[in-house]
Amino acid sequence: MQTETTRAVVSDLYDAYARRDFDRVATLIHDEIDWIIYGPVQVFPFEGQRQGKVAVLEALGGIAKDYMVERYTPEVIIVEGERAAVMSDVAFVQRATGRTLRFRIADLLRCQEGKVIEFREFTDSFDLVEQALGKFIEV
Amino acid sequence: MQTETTRAVVSDLYDAYARRDFDRVATLIHDEIDWIIYGPVQVFPFEGQRQGKVAVLEALGGIAKDYMVERYTPEVIIVEGERAAVMSDVAFVQRATGRTLRFRIADLLRCQEGKVIEFREFTDSFDLVEQALGKFIEV
Numbered sequence: 001m002q003t004e005t006t007r008a009v010v011s012d013l014y015d016a017y018a019r020r021d022f023d024r025v026a027t028l029i030h031d032e033i034d035w036i037i038y039g040p041v042q043v044f045p046f047e048g049q050r051q052g053k054v055a056v057l058e059a060l061g062g063i064a065k066d067y068m069v070e071r072y073t074p075e076v077i078i079v080e081g082e083r084a085a086v087m088s089d090v091a092f093v094q095r096a097t098g099r100t101l102r103f104r105i106a107d108l109l110r111c112q113e114g115k116v117i118e119f120r121e122f123t124d125s126f127d128l129v130e131q132a133l134g135k136f137i138e139v
Numbered sequence: 140m141q142t143e144t145t146r147a148v149v150s151d152l153y154d155a156y157a158r159r160d161f162d163r164v165a166t167l168i169h170d171e172i173d174w175i176i177y178g179p180v181q182v183f184p185f186e187g188q189r190q191g192k193v194a195v196l197e198a199l200g201g202i203a204k205d206y207m208v209e210r211y212t213p214e215v216i217i218v219e220g221e222r223a224a225v226m227s228d229v230a231f232v233q234r235a236t237g238r239t240l241r242f243r244i245a246d247l248l249r250c251q252e253g254k255v256i257e258f259r260e261f262t263d264s265f266d267l268v269e270q271a272l273g274k275f276i277e278v
Contacts (some may be wrong), residue, residue: 003219038243038263043278076247078219080142085217087247087259096264104177104244106245108215108226118225122245122261124177125270129278137276139182139268 006111007079010086013116018072022060029053030115039125043132050060056119067092084109094132101131143186145250146218152255157211158265168192169254178264182271189246195258206231209239233271240270 009028016024031053039047049118071091078085086107093100103123110118130137148167155163170192178186185201210230217224225246232239242262249257269276 002194038266040265040278045263076222078217078222078224078247080217080219083215083217085245085247098160104259104261106247106259108217108224108245120243120245124245124261125265126179126182127177127262127264129265133278137278139179139272139276 002081002138003079005080005114006084006109007077008108009111009114009116010077010079010084014072014074014086014088018069020064020069022064025060026053026057028115029056030112030117033115033117033119035059035119037121040129043129063092066096067094067101075104082111084111097134099131099134101128103128103131141220142218144247144253145221145223148250148253148255149216149218149223149248153211153213153225153227157208157254159203159208161203164199165192165196167254168195169251169256169267172254172256172258174198174258176260178262179268182268202231205235206233206240221250223250232263238273240267242267242270 013025013028016028018051033053033056035056037052039048041048046059050056050059071089073089074086075089076087086109088105088107090105091100091102106122108120109116125136145234152164166225172192173197174189174195176186180187185198189195189198209232212228213225214228215226216219225248227244227246229244230239230241245261247259248255265276
């Protein structure tokens with residue numbers, strides 16, 4: 001069943017990320033992955049579009065350089081065929097300041113050959129920028 | 140099958156919204172709905188948390204007052220049991236300026252009794268604020 005294969009890949013991926021096992025994460029990323037984290041690259045240089053596994057691992061490395069995963073809890077997982085959606089409750093410590101950023105993430109994924117080949121990530125990026133800067137944005 | 144019921148509700152909901160049939164939308168909202176559009180309420184007063192159908196219809200009315208749906212195209216729909224995720228490519232005309240805001244939306248929904256009872260909406264809210272204000276935010 002494609003749905004159960006996808007569920008296993010997604011479960012493996014988020015478990016690995018939550019325990020910071022980035023080697024395991026890497027094995028679950030397809031060489032030809034098409035990846036977007038929606039958000040402002042001037043604040044989060046690891047966000048935006050990436051093509052291919054090498055570029056994605058570089059982006060993940062960029063996140064890990066600036067932030068430490070404190071909590072990554074999938075609250076909702078929806079799987080159908082090769083696609084999945086995951087809403088997570090997360091906390092990341094900003095290494096430069098020691099401050100904790102708390103937010104929710106919605107990911108949409110597509111799997112192929114037991115790996116993630118398409119990835120779209122959404123957060124409330126306005127709130128996240130305010131948390132990262134430690135101040136309110138004047139609008 | 141719960142999955143097929145959910146798929147029918149979701150399909151009905153997004154079709155109705157895309158053709159601006161808000162009466163039909165209203166019939167698909169559960170009285171006890173728990174609703175969040177993640178984003179800054181100082182820019183988008185219709186965002187944030189709402190409890191119950193009356194409050195949600197008021198929020199939808201707030202969107203319609205400021206923006207006109209130009210395009211609302213679900214690109215990905217994932218359904219499992221009572222839950223669904225929908226990623227849409229959308230365009231809204233800002234009535235005050237005539238400018239068109241283009242963005243992607245990720246929704247997570249849960250259905251009960253043929254209606255939506257839980258709703259979470261994510262956008263790249265930082266980008267959306269810049270589009271709404273018509274200028275870049277200094278950070």
